[in-house]
Amino acid sequence: MGYYEVYQSSGLKGEQLFSMYTTKNEEKIRQVAGIIEWSCKNQQFSQIDQLIKKGYEFVYQYLRQHKQIDFDHFMKSYAKRHKSKVIKEIELIYQNIILWYLCERENIHFDTGSVAWQSFQEVLCTSLNEIEIQIVMFSEIMLVKHKKEIENFYIEYNIPRNANFDSLGAFFEYLICD
Structure with missing residues (x-):
C-alpha cells in the first residue's frame, strides 16, 4: 500500500487544516501525512528522518549532540547560527515542533518548565485557536448566512x-x- 492510500485510510483524511494552504502545498502536506501515518503504523521512521534531515537539519543535528533538550538553549543556538538573517516566528515554531516530535518519539527528556517552552506552547495554542476561528468563519453555514x-x-x-x-x-x- 502506498503512502497516499495510507493517508486516505487515516484519521488525517479530511483534515480541514490542510485546506488552508495553497493547492500545491496541500498536496505535499497530504503526501507527508501519508508517510507519517505509514511510518507510525510500521514503526519505521527512516522516511521521516530523511525529510527532517533535509528540511530541519539544525534540529536533527542539535538532537544528536545533546542528551537533554532545553528549548531556550535550542532557540538561542538556532538564532546564533542564523545571525545574518532575520528569523521569522513561524520558522522558529516549525523548528520547535520538529524538535518536540523527535523528543517524544525517541523518549528524550526536555525541560517543560522553561520560559521558552511555556512561550512556545502559548504561541502554538494561539495558532490552533486562530485555525478553529478560520474554520468557522469560512464554513458552509457562514457562506449561506452571508x-x-x-x-x-x-x-x-x-x-x-x-x-x-x-x-x-x-x-x-x-x-x-x-
Missing part, C-alpha cells in the same frame, strides 16, 4: 464567478492589481 453580502462583494469588486484563488495572498493580489 450569501447576499458575498454576492455584492463580487459585483462591487468585479470578481469573476469562476475565479479560483488558491490562497488569500493570490486573492489580495487580484484585488490590488485590478
Whole structure:
C-alpha cells in the first residue's frame, strides 16, 4: 500500500487544516501525512528522518549532540547560527515542533518548565485557536448566512464567478492589481 492510500485510510483524511494552504502545498502536506501515518503504523521512521534531515537539519543535528533538550538553549543556538538573517516566528515554531516530535518519539527528556517552552506552547495554542476561528468563519453555514453580502462583494469588486484563488495572498493580489 502506498503512502497516499495510507493517508486516505487515516484519521488525517479530511483534515480541514490542510485546506488552508495553497493547492500545491496541500498536496505535499497530504503526501507527508501519508508517510507519517505509514511510518507510525510500521514503526519505521527512516522516511521521516530523511525529510527532517533535509528540511530541519539544525534540529536533527542539535538532537544528536545533546542528551537533554532545553528549548531556550535550542532557540538561542538556532538564532546564533542564523545571525545574518532575520528569523521569522513561524520558522522558529516549525523548528520547535520538529524538535518536540523527535523528543517524544525517541523518549528524550526536555525541560517543560522553561520560559521558552511555556512561550512556545502559548504561541502554538494561539495558532490552533486562530485555525478553529478560520474554520468557522469560512464554513458552509457562514457562506449561506452571508450569501447576499458575498454576492455584492463580487459585483462591487468585479470578481469573476469562476475565479479560483488558491490562497488569500493570490486573492489580495487580484484585488490590488485590478
